[in-house]
Amino acid sequence: MKIRSRCWLVVLFAAPLLARAAGPAPALPPDNRFKADILLVVAHPDDETGVSAYLAKVLDEHKRVEVLYLTRGEAGHNNMGPERAAALGAAREMEVRHALATLGIDNVWFLDGLDTPSQNVLQSLARWHHGQNLEEVVRMVRFTRPEVVLTWLPGFFIGENHGDHQAAGVLATEAFDLAGDPAIFPAQLAAPVKVNETLLEGLQPWQPKKIYYFSDASNQEQFKNTGPVYSVADLSPSRNLPYWQLAMNAFSFHLTQYRTYIEGLGRKSAAEQQSDWGDPVQLTFGKSKVEISRTGDVFEGIGTVPVAFVPPAPPAVAPLHPFELAGPWGFYQVFHQQHGLTDLPHAAIPEIAITRGADLQVPLTLRNTSTSAQTFSLSVSAPKTWTVQEYTPIVSLQPGEVVPLLVTMNSPTTDEKTTQQITCRAESGGQTVGVVELHVKLRSGGLPQ
Numbered sequence: 001m002k003i004r005s006r007c008w009l010v011v012l013f014a015a016p017l018l019a020r021a022a023g024p025a026p027a028l029p030p031d032n033r034f035k036a037d038i039l040l041v042v043a044h045p046d047d048e049t050g051v052s053a054y055l056a057k058v059l060d061e062h063k064r065v066e067v068l069y070l071t072r073g074e075a076g077h078n079n080m081g082p083e084r085a086a087a088l089g090a091a092r093e094m095e096v097r098h099a100l101a102t103l104g105i106d107n108v109w110f111l112d113g114l115d116t117p118s119q120n121v122l123q124s125l126a127r128w129h130h131g132q133n134l135e136e137v138v139r140m141v142r143f144t145r146p147e148v149v150l151t152w153l154p155g156f157f158i159g160e161n162h163g164d165h166q167a168a169g170v171l172a173t174e175a176f177d178l179a180g181d182p183a184i185f186p187a188q189l190a191a192p193v194k195v196n197e198t199l200l201e202g203l204q205p206w207q208p209k210k211i212y213y214f215s216d217a218s219n220q221e222q223f224k225n226t227g228p229v230y231s232v233a234d235l236s237p238s239r240n241l242p243y244w245q246l247a248m249n250a251f252s253f254h255l256t257q258y259r260t261y262i263e264g265l266g267r268k269s270a271a272e273q274q275s276d277w278g279d280p281v282q283l284t285f286g287k288s289k290v291e292i293s294r295t296g297d298v299f300e301g302i303g304t305v306p307v308a309f310v311p312p313a314p315p316a317v318a319p320l321h322p323f324e325l326a327g328p329w330g331f332y333q334v335f336h337q338q339h340g341l342t343d344l345p346h347a348a349i350p351e352i353a354i355t356r357g358a359d360l361q362v363p364l365t366l367r368n369t370s371t372s373a374q375t376f377s378l379s380v381s382a383p384k385t386w387t388v389q390e391y392t393p394i395v396s397l398q399p400g401e402v403v404p405l406l407v408t409m410n411s412p413t414t415d416e417k418t419t420q421q422i423t424c425r426a427e428s429g430g431q432t433v434g435v436v437e438l439h440v441k442l443r444s445g446g447l448p449q
């Protein structure tokens with residue numbers, strides 16, 4: 001009897017609560033603890049290093065900086081212990097959290113992409129399940145509402161040898177263009193219909209105002225005047241250290257990757273350390289939704305009012321070439337066009353660095369753009385120390401037909417100092433229909449193609 005009375009009491013007191021729970025949730029503004037001025041989107045722990053001196057500088061200007069890592073960098077070596085694979089990823093996540101905490105960055109997010117040791121951006125995108133990953137990056141842009149997105153340059157350069165870096169730049173660019181579009185990933189934008197909603201996310205569309213890039217390419221000269229450049233020699237007023245030194249100190253947490261170098265740093269003089277860390281930070285302007293100058297400050301024109309999403313104009317349709325380089329090089333041609341980035345720096349002649357003695361695969365596209373059947377003959381030329389192993393020398397195509405082709409060749413093991421030139425030529429009816437050139441730098445080690 002006593003128990004029964006208690007049950008009635010519970011029902012009586014719970015009734016108003018249940019009535020409220022069934023109605024619309026009170027409208028709250030977005031959670032401002034996670035609002036970013038800059039969202040850095042990169043692939044691996046340590047990828048922040050190239051811009052961390054700049055980030056330290058804007059943190060002194062009371063800007064909010066957040067970082068999104070698309071992998072945990074678990075595919076590398078470990079200079080600290082036996083841990084590998086997912087365990088190494090756990091170590092690297094913690095190293096970078098500590099590194100960023102010393103700079104004053106606490107909001108650090110990780111997605112579950114797998115670290116992919118390859119130079120080919122398409123392999124990274126495939127391994128990360130491109131569409132699913134894009135949904136996650138768009139979510140984080142809507143969640144953190146950055147004014148500025150900063151990311152790896154989506155392009156293929158000698159020295160920018162990691163497909164994951166390029167893939168981070170591709171996804172960040174796609175998210176920049178899509179996060180403000182209310183038709184994209186609408187479940188993220190739908191209002192919750194239950195108190196404990198598990199599917200509809202209650203986010204708002206968000207259009208960042210600007211996107212900037214940086215690159216690991218060996219030739220940094222090519223990025224001069226493509227965006228703002230920041231000295232790292234100034235003294236941080238909050239830390240009383242130059243910004244290069246703050247960057248170096250943050251880097252010293254990446255022991256699984258660089259233990260030997262970091263221990264050596266401690267034995268170097270201040271001048272030697274500055275020689276390692278004192279280069280200015282060069283950014284490359286991508287695009288902007290506000291009026292700015294290309295080389296002006298990152299926060300020029302940002303203001304406080306959000307910008308509305310405007311659907312981009314459809315890109316001009318590029319003419320179809322009968323014979324062209326495919327794979328990652330071909331992808332970037334289309335990607336830059338589609339995303340209004342045709343002004344981004346790119347190698348005048350497509351390029352790659354590979355290990356001496358490794359095979360080189362040259363992916364090609366051949367299409368018959370005429371109105372009659374055509375027979376093409378292919379030829380490949382390379383320096384005489386190379387061995388051309390395999391390709392199809394004669395191809396017949398019906399009008400409109402397109403085929404992928406692959407030329408495989410073996411590079412010399414000799415120490416060739418100069419950039420190697422590979423040329424593929426397609427001819428039909430005694431006329432050249434297309435010439436593809438590729439510059440190849442030979443080196444010791446490095447990621448597979």
Ligand SMILES: [Zn+2]
Nearest residue numbers: 043044047162
């Ligand atoms: Zn990396």
